[in-house]
Amino acid sequence: MEEGNQAMKLYSHPMSSCSRRVRLALNLKGIKYDCINITSTNHPELLKVNPMGYVPALVDGTIVISDSYAILLYLEEKYPLHSLLPQDLTRRAINYQVASIISSSIQPLQNMTLVNYIGEIVGPEEKLPWAQLHIRKGFAALEKLLMKYAGKYATGDEIYLADLYLAPQLDNAINRYKLDMSQDEFPLLIKLNETYSKLPFFQQKPKNQNHPD
Template sequence: MAAAAATGGGAATGAGSPPAKLKLFSYWRSSCSFRVRFALNLKGLEYEYVPVNLLKGEQFGAEFSKINPIHYVPALADGDFVLADSFAILMYLEEKYPHHRPLLPSDLEKRAINYQAANIVSASIQPLQNIYVLKFLEEKVSPSEPLSWVQYHIGRGFSALEKVLADHAGKYATGDEVCLADVFLAPQIYAAVKRFNVDMSQFPILSKLHEAYSEIPAFQDAMPENQPDAPQPQA
């Protein structure tokens, strides 16, 4: 796997900088990787981007199997310490670099809503649009089945999120600061709009959030098409 250097956007604040550059194993279209890129950029943490081409099966190679035995991206290397799973990575970054743009609010109830919204995305939506699930449906059911499957499950999750966030959303998911819920929501809504053609007219809160996210430089830098392993447009 070839490495491509990338740095996150946003200014780091607080006590000191990390002693060594982080290394992120990522795939350009992975929404789980997108979450971590967004968070790293928000926190102003520099990282080296190491592409793992899921379509070519690089996640099953001997090198990456040592990094993550379940063969998913993202994975994060912080010196000799390696961690996989986006939720675990985000909690690790939050606890290790709390002064670098905190993602969790101090208010206990607001923090709990962030966990709930993030979990709806990570447990009830994203796994059902995973490349392995879609490939299985295409092969075992029909080539047209994956899109309707994904649209149904995204719609179900988005309907729940509209209700969960109704009493909490401001400019962003739980107020006027970007928090953990936004780190999960932003890539998921982006995928719904750009990749899966979900009708967002029935989700006014999430549509408003999508517009707000699109204006954040840290989000723009983390978008799939801006990654070094994204396919280049034909001239």
Template sequence: MANASVAEEEGNKLTLYSYWRSSCSFRVRIALNLKGLKYDLKPVNLLKEEQSSPEFLQLNPIGCVPVLVDGHAVIYDSFAIILYLEDKYPHNPLLPRDIHKRAINFQAASVVSSTIQPLQNLGLLNYIGEKVGPDEKLPWAQSVIRRGFRALEMLLKDHTGRYATGDEVFLADVFLAPQLYSAFKRFNIQMNEFPILSRLHETYNEIPAFQEALPENQPDAVH
């Protein structure tokens, strides 16, 4: 996180409720880091079902992370949080001015947040394990991720530069990085089918704002 924080200068204290392995929390941590916003991190252990406690449900009735508290504002859902940060703290913008490139960023973020992540999250995989069988959890997650990655390869093929939509880090990168991390680290996806995404994954590993947000670098990480 950057030393100077615009949030602190404006008198606000940001608090992020997060779980170290949550890809949704991961993407918000990246956005906060890219914007140089300091924040207090409040771990919520999903395995211990702390997200279902009455206190947490007062913050987020859906019972999931992340949740951002900014002064009197309480925002949940990672997409909403990141767009809130973009509007309130417009320095180091996460969206390009070009409307076509902006649309590509929204599309890429939506593929991750709507088409992939909800279908491979902990709750659904546990449900599949109980109702179908534990051996079906990984094949299901892999099929969902591959389908989304094929769409992303097609979407980005004419737009990539150093990053997903050119030579600057934007919203698409913030959403792609955690999903690619999960594909490599958790779901054993063979990435030779996805050369663009493989290259982006390597590039993200070189960015300090991304490195600081990595799950294993969080205070609640279990190694």
């Protein structure tokens, strides 16, 4: 499948929702890859492929891509099997919107770097409220957006791009940031989270982990 039968390298972190999106896509498409577990943004090996020091970063032969959205679009174009996007243009647009809301309006504002900074300049007791505020606002938008399109999964009965973004974000919100999600407020997101939590596919851990010195 890969050029020269050489596996891709994914620089990842187990707690990174951005990395988890990419791991889910690679697994969904059945792409062979080596997962290199990075625990420091200053790690020299990571800085060689992404000077920003962020994960995920994908190395495919001579091609290096950072940013989860760019990686996912690259994988979709190179490996169209098990498409991340539905054929229906309306549902395809909804997938793009879900990915955008999570990647631009939720995830950056609950990123641990920013949350810890809020704790430093305002006070540690403000960290959780800050994250919860922005997650809740984004989830309210997603609940309304998906109401007409959800099936077994976010935009139908197949796993698509929206699910790859939504599953890690729900996990972060509930387990890391202790967001109280009531049935009255988020009935659809609760249902989707229950579906994700029961499927081994969404629980997969990084495979072929290497731990650089």
